[in-house]
Amino acid sequence: MSIHGKTFVTKAKHMLHGGDYNPDQWLDRPDILADDLHLMKLSHSNTFSVGIFAWSTLEPKEGVYHFEWLDDIFENIHKIGGNIILATPSGARPAWLSQKYPEVLRVDENRVKQLHGGRHNHCFTSEVYRKKTQQINRLLAKRYGNHPALLMWHISNEYSGECHCEKCQEAFRDWLKSTYNNDLDALNKAWWTSFWSHTYTDWSQIESPSPIGEKGVHGLNLDWRRFVTDQTISFFENEIVPLKELTPEIPITTNFMADTFDLIPFQALDYSKFAKHLDVISWDAYPAWHNDWESTADLAMKVGFINDLYRSLKQQPFLLMESTPSKVNWHDVNKAKRPGMHLLSSMQMIAHGSDSILYFQWRKSRGSSEKFHGAVVDHDNSPNNRVFQDVSEVGGTLEKLAPVVGTNRTSEVAILFDWENHWALGDAQGFGMKSKRYPQTLQQHYRTFWERDIPVDVITKEQNFSAYRLLIVPMLYLASEETIARLKSYVAHGGTLVMTYISGIVNEHDLTYTGGWPKDLQDIFGMRPLETDTLYPSDRNYVTYQDKTYPIKDYATIIELESAQAEGFYKEDFYAKLPAVTSHSYKGGKAYYIGARLDDEFHRDFYSRLMTDLSLTSVLPVNHGPGVSVQARRDTVTDYVFVMNFTEEKQTVTIQSEVQDLVTKENVPAEFTLKPYEVKILVYSKSNK
Ligand code: GAL
Numbered sequence: 212m213s214i215h216g217k218t219f220v221t222k223a224k225h226m227l228h229g230g231d232y233n234p235d236q237w238l239d240r241p242d243i244l245a246d247d248l249h250l251m252k253l254s255h256s257n258t259f260s261v262g263i264f265a266w267s268t269l270e271p272k273e274g275v276y277h278f279e280w281l282d283d284i285f286e287n288i289h290k291i292g293g294n295i296i297l298a299t300p301s302g303a304r305p306a307w308l309s310q311k312y313p314e315v316l317r318v319d320e321n322r323v324k325q326l327h328g329g330r331h332n333h334c335f336t337s338e339v340y341r342k343k344t345q346q347i348n349r350l351l352a353k354r355y356g357n358h359p360a361l362l363m364w365h366i367s368n369e370y371s372g373e374c375h376c377e378k379c380q381e382a383f384r385d386w387l388k389s390t391y392n393n394d395l396d397a398l399n400k401a402w403w404t405s406f407w408s409h410t411y412t413d414w415s416q417i418e419s420p421s422p423i424g425e426k427g428v429h430g431l432n433l434d435w436r437r438f439v440t441d442q443t444i445s446f447f448e449n450e451i452v453p454l455k456e457l458t459p460e461i462p463i464t465t466n467f468m469a470d471t472f473d474l475i476p477f478q479a480l481d482y483s484k485f486a487k488h489l490d491v492i493s494w495d496a497y498p499a500w501h502n503d504w505e506s507t508a509d510l511a512m513k514v515g516f517i518n519d520l521y522r523s524l525k526q527q528p529f530l531l532m533e534s535t536p537s538k539v540n541w542h543d544v545n546k547a548k549r550p551g552m553h554l555l556s557s558m559q560m561i562a563h564g565s566d567s568i569l570y571f572q573w574r575k576s577r578g579s580s581e582k583f584h585g586a587v588v589d590h591d592n593s594p595n596n597r598v599f600q601d602v603s604e605v606g607g608t609l610e611k612l613a614p615v616v617g618t619n620r621t622s623e624v625a626i627l628f629d630w631e632n633h634w635a636l637g638d639a640q641g642f643g644m645k646s647k648r649y650p651q652t653l654q655q656h657y658r659t660f661w662e663r664d665i666p667v668d669v670i671t672k673e674q675n676f677s678a679y680r681l682l683i684v685p686m687l688y689l690a691s692e693e694t695i696a697r698l699k700s701y702v703a704h705g706g707t708l709v710m711t712y713i714s715g716i717v718n719e720h721d722l723t724y725t726g727g728w729p730k731d732l733q734d735i736f737g738m739r740p741l742e743t744d745t746l747y748p749s750d751r752n753y754v755t756y757q758d759k760t761y762p763i764k765d766y767a768t769i770i771e772l773e774s775a776q777a778e779g780f781y782k783e784d785f786y787a788k789l790p791a792v793t794s795h796s797y798k799g800g801k802a803y804y805i806g807a808r809l810d811d812e813f814h815r816d817f818y819s820r821l822m823t824d825l826s827l828t829s830v831l832p833v834n835h836g837p838g839v840s841v842q843a844r845r846d847t848v849t850d851y852v853f854v855m856n857f858t859e860e861k862q863t864v865t866i867q868s869e870v871q872d873l874v875t876k877e878n879v880p881a882e883f884t885l886k887p888y889e890v891k892i893l894v895y896s897k898s899n900k
Contacts, residue, residue, distance in 0.1 A: 216845075217619075221566070223294060223362060226615070227258040227568070228256050228606045229257055230573050232260065233261075233263070235268040250599075254603045255606025257294060259295055260296040266301075266308075267306070273307055276350060278354055296362055296365045298367070299450055301450060306327055314337045315337045316333070317333060317376070330368070348454060368465075369468050370443050371468070373419075375421065379419065379442070382442060383435065384415070387438075402431055403428070429635065429639075429721040430722070433635055443480055443485075444485055463491070464490065465493070466494060466532040469495075469521075471497045472499060476633070481630035492521050492524050496560065501549055508837065512657070516653070520628055522563060523625075523671075531560045535584070538584075540580070552888050553602070561615065562853035571586075585598065612874075614849065617846070622679070623665075624665060624667045626657055626668075635721045636688045638721070642766065643765055649685075652685045652686050656709075659814045660818070662837065664829035664842070666842065680707060682698075701800070707824075708802045710802070712767070735795070735802045736775055736793065737773050737795035742768070746764060754809060757816065757820075761812060764810075767786065767807045768807065770790045775804070776793060777792070790806070803817075830842065831850075836862050840855045848897050857888070861885065862884065870894065871894045872891055873894045879893060
C-alpha cells in the first residue's frame with residue numbers, strides 16, 4: 212500500500228520493536244512467561260518472532276503435534292497489542308527426523324555425511340525434508356493464518372550452506388543440463404575443461420567442487436554457486452507453497468546475513484536473486500561496536516553501506532530482524548555497547564531504511580551455547596538493568612517515529628555490487644591473492660559520499676541504471692556482454708560512469724575476453740587497459756592528479772589512450788608519466804576510469820569534482836565535523852533527517868534555520884551540539900524545506 216510516497220512492507224503502521232522470542236524454552240515456567248508479557252509492555256516492545264527453532268516442541272514425535280502452547284502465546288501477545296512474526300521451523304530439525312530419514316543430513320564438500328546436531332544443516336534437495344517442512348508449514352498456516360496477531364512469515368532462519376550428497380549431485384547435473392540445453396560440449400567449452408585434460412564425456416562424471424576432487428575449474432565453481440543459490444531458493448519456494456495458498460495477504464521474508472566484521476554482503480548466496488522471491492527484505496546485523504581496529508565512524512560507514520545494499524535490493528524499507536541490545540557471544544571479545552550506542556546504532560538502521568529494531572533475543576536462555584548472548588531480559592529477570600533500560604529507551608523513541616514508517620530514501624548516486632563477480636574474483640588466481648578486497652573497495656568509494664551526506668543506493672546489475680546521475684562500478688572483473696551493453700547505453704543516454712582497474716576481464720562463464728578489452732568498453736572509455744601491475748605492500752608509487760600527488764597500492768593499470776583524456780599520471784616505475792586516470796565523453800554521457808587503487812584523499816578530491824559537475828547535494832545543507840553522519844528518509848511531503856554523532860567527542864552542527872525535533876517536538880536551533888553518540892531526528896515538511 213502506498214500513501215504520500217510511502218511503502219508499507221507490513222500491515223503495521225508503527226515501527227516494529229521486539230525480537231526472537233523462544234517461549235518453547237520456558238514452557239515449564241509459567242511465571243517466566245507471565246513476566247515476559249509484563250516486560251514486553253514495559254520495554255515498548257510490540258513484535259516477536261516466534262517458533263524459529265521450535266520444531267521439536269511443535270512435533271515431538273512424527274505426526275504428533277502440540278500447538279496449545281503456541282495458541283497461548285498468540286493469544287497473550289495479541290492481548291497486549293503485539294504482533295507475531297511466525298517462523299517456519301526448518302532451520303533446525305528434531306532428532307527423530309534425522310534418525311528416521313538420514314537423507315535429510317547434509318554431506319560436506321569432503322563427502323562426509325554429517326551427524327544430527329547443530330542447525331542450518333539440512334539437505335536442500337531431500338524430498339523427505341521438503342515434504343516434512345511443507346507439512347508443518349501447512350499446519351501452522353491453517354492454525355494461525357487468520358489470527359489477528361500474525362504480521363508476517365519468517366521462513367526458516369539464515370539460509371546458508373551447501374550439501375554434496377548424491378541427490379544434490381543429481382540435481383546439480385539436471386540444473387547443468389537445463390542451463391546448457393543438454394549440450395555437454397557447450398559445457399566443456401564454457402568451463403574450459405580441456406585444461407589439464409578435464410573434459411567430461413558424460414554428465415555423470417560431473418561432481419560438485421571438492422578439496423578431494425575438482426576445485427580448479429572456475430566455470431564449475433561459478434555454476435555450483437549459482438546452483439546452490441537456486442537450490443536454496445527452490446527449497447524456500449517449496450516451504451512457502453501452503454503459506455501462499457492459505458495466507459496470501461501475509462508478507463513473507465527470510466533473514467539475510469552479512470559478514471560481521473567487515474559488514475560486507477553474505478557471500479554464499481546471491482541475494483539479488485533471492486530478493487525477487489521475498490515480499491520484504493530483512494537482515495541480521497551484528498557490528499562489533501567499540502572494537503580496537505577501527506574508529507566508530509569507520510564502522511558506521513560500513514553499516515551504512517550494507518544497509519544501502521539490502522534496502523536497494525527491493526528499493527523499499529526493510530526490517531532489521533536481529534541485532535543485539537548489548538553484546539553477542541561469538542566475537543573474540545564480546546564487548547557491551549557503551550551508553551548511547553544502542554539508541555544511536557538503532558537509529559542508524561532506521562535512517563538507512565529499516566522499519567524495525569528487532570533483537571536476538573528477547574530472553575537469555577539458561578543453557579547451551581547462547582546463554583551469554585545479549586538479550587532484552589537477562590538472567591536477573593529484571594527491568595532495572597542498563598540493557599533493559601536502553602532497550603526501553605529505543606522502544607519509546609520508536610513510538611515517536613511512526614510517521615517515518617514506510618518512507619524511503621532517494622539517491623542520485625549508485626554503486627554496483629555483483630555477487631557473481633564477488634565469487635569469480637575470489638576464485639581468480641592472479642592479481643594479489645589477498646588484496647582483491649572487492650566489497651571493501653566498494654566501501655572505499657561509498658565512504659566519500661557518506662562523509663558528505665550524499666545518499667547512495669548500492670545496486671545490482673539487473674537494476675535500472677538510468678535512475679542515477681552517477682554510477683560507480685569498481686572492480687567489475689566479471690562483466691557479461693549484456694552488462695557491458697547496459698553500461699554503454701547508460702552512458703550514451705547521459706549517465707556518468709566510473710569504473711576501475713580489474714574490470715571487464717571475464718564473461719559470465721569466467722572466460723577471459725580475447726583480443727583486448729571488450730570493444731564496447733573501449734567505446735565508452737576511449738582507452739584500453741593494457742596491463743595490470745600488482746604491487747607488494749612495500750612498493751611505493753604515486754599518481755599525480757589536479758596538481759596533487761596521491762599514493763597508490765596493490766594495483767596499477769597501464770593504459771593506452773585512444774580518444775580519452777588523461778587526468779592523472781603515474782609518477783614512478785616503468786609506467787611513470789603514463790595515464791592512470793582518464794575521462795571520456797561518450798554520446799550524451801561521460802566515463803571515468805581509475806586505473807590504480809588510490810587512497811581516501813584521492814576519492815574525496817575526485818568525487819568532489821563530480822559532485823560539483825553533477826550538482827549532487829547532501830540531504831541537507833549542514834556543517835559538521837568528521838564522524839557525524841546525516842541521512843534522510845523521505846516521502847512526498849516530509850524529510851526526516853537523522854543527524855548522528857559517531858564519535859566519542861561533542862560535535863557542533865550548523866543547519867540553515869531552526870527546525871523541529873521529531874522525538875522531543877522541541878525546536879532545534881540552527882547551531883546545536885551533539886553529545887558523544889547522540890542522535891537527533893529533524894523534521895522538514897515541504898513547507899519549510
Ligand atoms: C544469528 C542467528 C540467531 C542467533 C544469533 C546470535 O545468526 O540467526 O539464531 O544465533 O545469530 O548472534
